[in-house]
Amino acid sequence: MPPYQSEFPQGQQGGFPPQEQRNFANEQGGDYRPGSTGNYGQGSGPGFAGGFRQGPGAGYNGDAGQYRQGPGFVQGQNSTGPVEGQWQGVHPVPEEFVKEQLRSVLSDMNVDVVKTGMIPSVGIVKVLCNSLREFPVRALVVDPVMVSTSGDVLSAPSTLAEYRDELLPMADIVTPNLKEASALLGGISLETVGDMCSAAKAIHSFGPRNVLVKGGDLPDSSDAIDVLFDGEQCHELRGSRIITRNTHGTGCTLASCIAAELAKGSSILQAVWVAKMFVESALNYSKDIVIGNGPQGPFDHLFRLKSRAYNAGQTSRFNADDLLLYAVTDSRMNKKWGRSITEAVRACIEGGATIVQLREKEANTREFVESAEACLQICRSHGVPLLINDRVDVALACDADGVHVGQSDMPASKARELLGPRKIVGVSCKTPAQAEQAWVDGADYIGCGGVFPTNTKENNPTLGFDGLKTVCLASKLPVVAIGGINAGNARSVMEIGVRNLKGVAVVSALFDRDCVGTETQRLRSVLVDVSVTRC
Numbered sequence: 001m002p003p004y005q006s007e008f009p010q011g012q013q014g015g016f017p018p019q020e021q022r023n024f025a026n027e028q029g030g031d032y033r034p035g036s037t038g039n040y041g042q043g044s045g046p047g048f049a050g051g052f053r054q055g056p057g058a059g060y061n062g063d064a065g066q067y068r069q070g071p072g073f074v075q076g077q078n079s080t081g082p083v084e085g086q087w088q089g090v091h092p093v094p095e096e097f098v099k100e101q102l103r104s105v106l107s108d109m110n111v112d113v114v115k116t117g118m119i120p121s122v123g124i125v126k127v128l129c130n131s132l133r134e135f136p137v138r139a140l141v142v143d144p145v146m147v148s149t150s151g152d153v154l155s156a157p158s159t160l161a162e163y164r165d166e167l168l169p170m171a172d173i174v175t176p177n178l179k180e181a182s183a184l185l186g187g188i189s190l191e192t193v194g195d196m197c198s199a200a201k202a203i204h205s206f207g208p209r210n211v212l213v214k215g216g217d218l219p220d221s222s223d224a225i226d227v228l229f230d231g232e233q234c235h236e237l238r239g240s241r242i243i244t245r246n247t248h249g250t251g252c253t254l255a256s257c258i259a260a261e262l263a264k265g266s267s268i269l270q271a272v273w274v275a276k277m278f279v280e281s282a283l284n285y286s287k288d289i290v291i292g293n294g295p296q297g298p299f300d301h302l303f304r305l306k307s308r309a310y311n312a313g314q315t316s317r318f319n320a321d322d323l324l325l326y327a328v329t330d331s332r333m334n335k336k337w338g339r340s341i342t343e344a345v346r347a348c349i350e351g352g353a354t355i356v357q358l359r360e361k362e363a364n365t366r367e368f369v370e371s372a373e374a375c376l377q378i379c380r381s382h383g384v385p386l387l388i389n390d391r392v393d394v395a396l397a398c399d400a401d402g403v404h405v406g407q408s409d410m411p412a413s414k415a416r417e418l419l420g421p422r423k424i425v426g427v428s429c430k431t432p433a434q435a436e437q438a439w440v441d442g443a444d445y446i447g448c449g450g451v452f453p454t455n456t457k458e459n460n461p462t463l464g465f466d467g468l469k470t471v472c473l474a475s476k477l478p479v480v481a482i483g484g485i486n487a488g489n490a491r492s493v494m495e496i497g498v499r500n501l502k503g504v505a506v507v508s509a510l511f512d513r514d515c516v517g518t519e520t521q522r523l524r525s526v527l528v529d530v531s532v533t534r535c
């Protein structure tokens, strides 16, 4: 028998603590509707159907018209509803026990990220906050499960106040849906993206670092629009609206996925994008399945294991090792040597370039799109990513693999917003602060230079090895060095001794030469040699 089991009075094993045996209908004013659907699932994990599970969350007993709350619980649930309610029973866990559970986990190993689901009692909010003060984590994701998709208010006002005053100030991100955002703000109506933005800002004033207002229920919207406010900027995140009844657990899944991405080291914006796309893909994959008899069906989280199409999509995402030999084209140089852009791209790929950027400063938009499309075919046939310099519109038009933007180009956060999480975004950075911002903005890598003086880019400051190293050490993202690099000095660059320096980006040493293929091969053999010695 676990040591803490014996600490609780008999009456509390399997029952509700006395203060929680009240009917919340009174406390919740007209919001709580006894006997109504109660068909919304919350918990620490994504979708589920049937069976019993244990975890932080809550249950609603539709038959009794009572809302049961407890710190963690075991709940009985199946797919039926709305008449029966999706929970058939709830077995709450006492506060002391939750405290012990938290201590058990948090004191054992360094937990990076905690995500909360429904926490329906004031006592448990307090227990959680105290535990997180005692054992701080890197990020706290708060999914403020308090209003079901059917509109049922699942939390008492006192819990709501505790949430707002105690838990939200500790959160790195809070993820309310429209109804939860409204409840947190005293019941205001939210009907437009502008309203969502205002709500995100108002909730931000309670103390969380980031607020994601989910617009799944936004009326008259053909897109699935969420709004992320990071304290400075409101990001509008648009995805496709998937028409399906299988939406049970989408909110929990989204928050859990954000938590997982943060634990992997992603920035908030990047984590939210990846989570949003994950949920969209899962909904799309399982939109037609029919499971259970309830008004909402479960959706399938395992689509990536099951579907070749989704697997293929995933492998085309960014791989930092692709930065090893980064070829950046230059139209003037190609013109000088009498070659087309497609010939230049083919030659550098055949010589061993691992990623290509089209840096076409002179082409008009139509020429740029057409040549990008032609180059993309070559790159795709060799499995080499193709990025577009400066022009997010061109990248979108030709479905390139991503963009590279500088400090005076479109902000990386905007580029990410427009391109979505599956595309690559690179940012030029010359300072640690710029590197930090690139990470916050959801970039995949940074380009840092000029390492050496260069004639290719006018008025480009030279950072030298020290400047490069300083930026690399400050960067949470992988780095590619640029500026005056060639086969003769690439080894010295790669050997500055920082792990996240992944390669070199080169223009003139490849393209201001007679034979692009030969020059690329020469550089490649140096880089491969350095990589072997670095291992």
Ligand SMILES: Cc1ncc(COP(=O)(O)OP(=O)(O)O)c(N)n1
Pocket: 326, 328, 357, 359, 389, 390, 404, 405, 406, 407, 408, 409, 426, 427, 428, 446, 447, 448, 457, 480, 482, 505
């Ligand atoms: C890999 C890589 N790093 C840096 C740059 C420079 O970008 P930017 O500062 O925007 O200057 P332009 O290239 O647009 O002149 C780059 N292109 N690639």
Ligand SMILES: Cc1nc(C(=O)O)sc1CCOP(=O)(O)O
Pocket: 428, 447, 448, 449, 450, 451, 453, 454, 455, 456, 457, 460, 482, 483, 484, 485, 505, 506, 507, 508, 509
């Ligand atoms: C495009 C560019 N960006 C730089 C930066 O420092 O951000 S240096 C540069 C030009 C690099 O060309 P080359 O390899 O011919 O020196």
Ligand SMILES: [Mg+2]
Pocket: 389, 390, 404, 405, 406, 409
């Ligand atoms: Mg630029």
